[in-house]
Amino acid sequence: xxxxxxxxxxxxxxxxxxxxxxxxxxxxxxxxxxxxxxxxxxxxxxxxxxxxxxxxxxxxxxxxxxxxxxxxxxxxxxxxxxxxxxxxxxxxxxxxxxxxxxxxxxxxxxxxxxxxxxxxxxxxxxxxxxxxxxxxxxxxxxxxxxxxxxxxxxxxxxxxxxxxxxxxxxxxxxxxxxxxxxxxxxxxxxxxxxxxxxxxxxxxxxxxxxxxxxxxxxxxxxxxxxxxxxxxxxxxxxxxxxxxxxxxxxxxxxxxxxxxxxxxxxxxxxxxxxxxxxxxxxxxxxxxxxxxxxxxxxxxxxxxxxxxxxxxxxxxxxxxxxxxxxxxxxxxxx
Numbered sequence: 384x385x386x387x388x389x390x391x392x393x394x395x396x397x398x399x400x401x402x403x404x405x406x407x408x409x410x411x412x413x414x415x416x417x418x419x420x421x422x423x424x425x426x427x428x429x430x431x432x433x434x435x436x437x438x439x440x441x442x443x444x445x446x447x448x449x450x451x452x453x454x455x456x457x458x459x460x461x462x463x464x465x466x467x468x469x470x471x472x473x474x475x476x477x478x479x480x481x482x483x484x485x486x487x488x489x490x491x492x493x494x495x496x497x498x499x500x501x502x503x504x505x506x507x508x509x510x511x512x513x514x515x516x517x518x519x520x521x522x523x524x525x526x527x528x529x530x531x532x533x534x535x536x537x538x539x540x541x542x543x544x545x546x547x548x549x550x551x552x553x554x555x556x557x558x559x560x561x562x563x564x565x566x567x568x569x570x571x572x573x574x575x576x577x578x579x580x581x582x583x584x585x586x587x588x589x590x591x592x593x594x595x596x597x598x599x600x601x602x603x604x605x606x607x608x609x610x611x612x613x614x615x616x617x618x619x620x621x622x623x624x625x626x627x628x629x630x631x632x633x634x635x636x637x638x639x640x641x642x643x644x645x646x647x648x649x650x651x652x653x654x655x656x657x658x659x660x661x662x663x664x665x666x667x668x669x670x671x672x673x674x675x676x677x678x679x680x681x682x683x684x685x686x687x688x689x690x691x692x693x694x695x696x697x698x699x700x701x702x703x704x705x706x707x708x709x710x711x712x713x714x715x716x717x
Contacts, residue, residue: 398503406644407458410446413439414465414494416716424639425607434635434672437659440469453479472637477658490686490706491584492517495620495629495675497595497698500551500657502525504695511534511691515702518559519582521629524696525553546576556593560665570618570620581624586707590622594630606687607634609640623683625707626650630673631663631698653703662699675701682708 403624416432417439421429442467447459495518498508503524508662512520513536520540520658522529527547537543537557542566545555556578565580576593596612612632619626629649634641638655645652654660654673675698677688684706690702 393605399645405444406449407446410443410458410462410465411483413442413446414457414462415445417465417566420637421700426600430599430605430640433637433639434674435670436469436472436635436637437661437672437687438670440466440473441704443469444521454517461538473659474527476636476652476654477656478489479656483535488673489585493519493521493591493627493629493677493703494592494691495521495523495631495677495701496673496691496694497523497631497696498525498528498529498694500526500549500553500702502527502695502697505532507692507694509533509701510616511517511694512536513544515700518584519591519629520555520557520613521578521591522555522629523553523595524551527557529553530555542582544578544580546578550595552576552595554578554593556580556591558591560584563588566693568618570594571596571607573607573611575607577618582631583649584707588624588626589707590626592618592626592628592630594632595629596630596633610646611642613647615644619648619650619680622680626678627683627705628676628678629701629703633674635672645678646677650680653677653688654677657688660701662690662701664697665693665699666697669690675699677701679701680707684708 391429398515419429420432443462447462447466451576461504470623494515496508509637513531522602525547526549529592530545530547540557540559542558542560542562544562547553548569552575554576561583563581563583567576569575575595575597580591582589582591596608597604627708662671662673679685685703686706687704689702691702694700
């Protein structure tokens with residue numbers, strides 16, 4: 384640790400902090416959490432740091448640039464290295480894309496919305512559904528009031544499966560196409576519903592999974608979230624059809640438990656090649672992180688991914704356009 388940084392920390396804990404030293408202290412804290420974020424598998428609290436790689440990178444870069452004005456280069460170099468560490472975790476999301484099939488008959492649109500049971504605006508949600516005109520709509524945090532308020536907007540979706548709840552974990556799936564089968568299942572120890580549905584698209588059948596693990600707001604909730612993520616592979620690896628998973632997973636791509644989910648299922652992250660797309664919290668843009676996800680198997684190819692307009696929730700909607708490979712549709716109709 385540079386001598387200047389050591390002196391700054393001493394001043395910080397003695398509550399005598401000149402402005403330049405305050406900047407250095409901020410850099411020291413950001414450097415510390417950058418390292419701690421790699422150890423989220425050992426303690427739930429450290430796992431929380433893993434979600435803010437973009438913020439750590441920007442913060443450390445700003446600190447390094449500010450300190451350069453002092454023409455003292457040890458501290459800026461030190462913080463620049465930690466900024467680079469964060470950048471190296473972010474850049475892979477911008478590299479590589481899933482190969483697109485050469486022949487497809489049509490494109491489909493999926494819409495994921497965590498509407499927020501209490502604060503969301505049903506009128507705005509209904510307006511977005513009409514505006515985007517998706518083929519599949521996955522709604523999270525819905526109760527009876529929400530489903531009633533959206534009934535008119537959802538008339539174009541004759542096929543559905545839903546479980547309304549008052550505890551922010553109600554969930555619903557609406558489809559323009561027939562649900563060959565559908566069920567609501569509890570995955571893991573948490574009493575949280577997950578929808579699994581086989582949908583008969585014109586290009587062939589596809590399995591849609593809509594799920595919403597608990598937020599990691601403490602050791603027990605974190606354990607239950609991780610348990611649900613750990614149990615999902617059993618469901619996905621047994622699927623006989625291409626899979627599209629939509630959900631507020633309450634993890635980001637940098638979380639060890641998210642990476643483990645991809646490793647164990649072979650699911651592809653739709654963020655790959657498209658970069659960071661923050662969806663929560665809408666009320667504090669500086670802290671936006673990507674916790675709403677679309678994951679898929681190789682039988683599904685995403686052509687577009689974007690966030691939708693603010694619907695009064697603490698989440699932005701997630702919009703994905705996808706196609707199915709033509710050779711798969713032929714096999715699935717046999």
